[in-house]
Amino acid sequence: MNQEELRKALRLYLVMGSPNCSGADPYDVLEAAIDGGITMFQLREKGPGALQGPALLALGARLRRLCAQRAIPFIVNDDERLALELEADGIHIGQEDAPAAAVRKRLPNMIVGVSAHDLGEAQSALAEGADYLGVGPQYATRTKLDAREAQGPAGIARMRAGGIQLPLVGIGGIDATNASAVIRAGADGVAVVSAIAGARAPREAAEALSSLLYL
Ligand SMILES: Cc1ncc(COP(=O)(O)OP(=O)(O)O)c(N)n1
Ligand SMILES: Cc1ncsc1CCOP(=O)(O)O
Numbered sequence: 001m002n003q004e005e006l007r008k009a010l011r012l013y014l015v016m017g018s019p020n021c022s023g024a025d026p027y028d029v030l031e032a033a034i035d036g037g038i039t040m041f042q043l044r045e046k047g048p049g050a051l052q053g054p055a056l057l058a059l060g061a062r063l064r065r066l067c068a069q070r071a072i073p074f075i076v077n078d079d080e081r082l083a084l085e086l087e088a089d090g091i092h093i094g095q096e097d098a099p100a101a102a103v104r105k106r107l108p109n110m111i112v113g114v115s116a117h118d119l120g121e122a123q124s125a126l127a128e129g130a131d132y133l134g135v136g137p138q139y140a141t142r143t144k145l146d147a148r149e150a151q152g153p154a155g156i157a158r159m160r161a162g163g164i165q166l167p168l169v170g171i172g173g174i175d176a177t178n179a180s181a182v183i184r185a186g187a188d189g190v191a192v193v194s195a196i197a198g199a200r201a202p203r204e205a206a207e208a209l210s211s212l213l214y215l
């Protein structure tokens, strides 16, 4: 995938695992979200009741197959071994995970996404070979308990003003009321967990977000 294709794929990025699905089957949630217009998916199995070992592998394989059938890029959060086992299209790592340069070297053919909270982290991620940045939390979130303080879309604007041209998504507390502000600040897309996975109707929630992002 070239950089322009990646920018388009990042437009509406669903990040999710089974703890985010309010008891529903993550497969059904992902299928509905794809029907509603998501453009990229990250398996992030974290939080109370998160699956591990063979159960996680089995879920990952089902979700990976669905993404392949529907031509949705499939990214794995944090876990290089799981990404390889599932033949993922990419991996997303944060500042507390393995160093981006080492991951880039070990997984030369995967999309490598890196979390960056400020211009300095964005410049380092670029130098280490990141393909895209996840920037946040944009707004307060109850999904990631160890998230930093919300920085607002101004954080993205500062990165763009500082010369960062990498594909970039905002994440954290994003929903239909604030997604447009994140795009206006310079993001190529928005990454959401609860606004779709926690919605009573994930397809309609994805449709509502999607319609805002293509104005
Ligand atoms: C697209 C995207 N952006 C940021 C993150 C957060 O990654 P990280 O800081 O490593 O936190 P965890 O998600 O691992 O708890 C992300 N997952 N995706
Ligand atoms: C994974 C992650 N990284 C920064 S905030 C966040 C959680 C986003 O979840 P939500 O979209 O429900 O606020």
Ligand SMILES: [Mg+2]
Binding pocket: 077, 078, 092, 093, 094, 097
């Ligand atoms: Mg991480």
